[in-house]
Amino acid sequence: MGTQVSNPIQQRMDLLLEKWEEATENVDKPLVRIHAEENEKGMIETFHTYLLGTDTGNHDVPIVFDRIFRDEDSFSIGLLKDLNDLISTWNNSNKENLGFEAPPILWTVDFSLRETNNPAYVFIENLNRLSKFLKLGKGKNLVAIFKVTLINLSGFINWLGFILKCEIDPFVKLLIDDTEEEPLFEAFCQKHSSQTITIFPELDMDNAMQQLASMGKPDDPAVNYRKSFVKLMQAISKRNEIEAIKNANECLDIAIENLEKNPYWIGQVIAVYSALANDQIGYKNFQKAIAYASEAVEAAHASGDLIGDEYIEKKFLGQSLMLRGALFTTQKIWDKAIDDFAKSANYYNYTQDHILSIEANRMTAYCYLKNGDRSSACRQLAPTLAIAKHLSAETIQASTFAGVLEILLDSNDQKCVSDHEVEEIGLLYFGKNWMKEIRNWKNTEYAPETEAALT
Helix, strand or coil, X not given: CCCCCCCHHHHHHHHHHHHHHHHCCCCCCCEEEEEECHHHHXXXXXXXXXXXXXCCCCCCEEEEEEEEECCHXXXXXXXXXXXXXXXXXXXXXXXXXXXXXCCCCCCCCCCCCCCCCCCCHHHHHHHHHHHHHHCCCCCCCEXXXXXXXXCCHHHHHHHHHHHHCCCCCCCEEEEEEEECCXXXXXXXXXXXXXXXXXXXXXXXXXXXXXXXXHCCXXXXXXXXXXXXXXXXXXXXXXXXXXXXXXXXXXXXXXXXXXXXXXXXXXXXXXXXXXXXXXXXXXXXXXXHHHHHHHHHHHHHHHHHHHHXXXXXXXXXXXXXXXXXXXXXXXXXXHHHXXXXXXXXXXXXXXXXXXXXXXXXXXXXXXXXXXXXXXXXXXXXXXXXXXXXXCCCHHHHHHCCHHHHHHHHHHHCCCCCCCHHHHHHHHHHHHCCCHHHHHHCCCCCCCCCCCCCCCC
């Protein structure tokens, strides 16, 4: 009887689940923090989803809250609205194929549970009541997973402090995460060590990725390519230039050798040269980075003849030209940057990648401004306003569209786009404080004063 090879990713997921279950046994510590290495971030994201599974052996009831934190009051209410929507979706969904009994949840949020001096009380008290309604027992927890976009980090940390001032049901857990590179909650968890517990995953992801890349037939070129590419990315992360180039050459040899059999290998050629270009940025060797980026552009052009698919060719060209354009920008080679970004914008417009098209247009206009051509900057951005009409306010706010409006204001070309037009668009997508939003869109410390215009 053959021995089944265990998936290295599944092994690590099982290890993380064991650490989670051990941590949640501490009934007096409702807040659990996962403190990961940078290369474990993807696994933590996957773990959030893994807890939602019905075949994992874990019996927790997780709720993933994916919301922007702006201020304490609106955040609590926003979370509860999300919870109500989630319960409604569950109650109205088709559960025939679940394989287990799934009755409706006949419970609703009570927004009246306010406490004057604690903006988090209404949220945690509703979780307490939901936990009691679900009649969770030993080994089962109601878990609030916070995937928060931290526009206002200090505000979110204050909100967590309010949470810990509340009485929390022993079967309610709250999950946050950060990394070694950005230990956002380190000081908070040390201060509240009696109520928090930290999990250190220690997943050895370098070894895991090499094991995963090696799975498959040894003579399969895709397997050998994956092994070399994983080593390439690991060498880049460890700033080992010699090892990076060695593994990059191995990748290129495999990809080029197999192009005749499968022209889609050209995508791997582009990926390798792009990785090398980004690696050189870390060494501040921008001329070398531009050279590698130019190789990626050439490969993208070649994909048109090799694959014969205009859509794929323009996808490849959009990506590679954006990279090279950014490198030209660092060297203030404005004319070449403008050319690359403008072409990229056209390609992304063709492929309907609206967010990327907005950014490529913004960068083209930015370079025009730097090159002293305000009129061309404005003309470049005028069509971008039409692109925005295809997108929701939430999507617009998560993009660099605020930067587009900022450049339009700075270019001050009333014949092209008037200040009145900019104001109308600003109000539509960013609300009454649109000017502050636009002027602070790159300010990571800025906390918007209002929710989105259309929420």
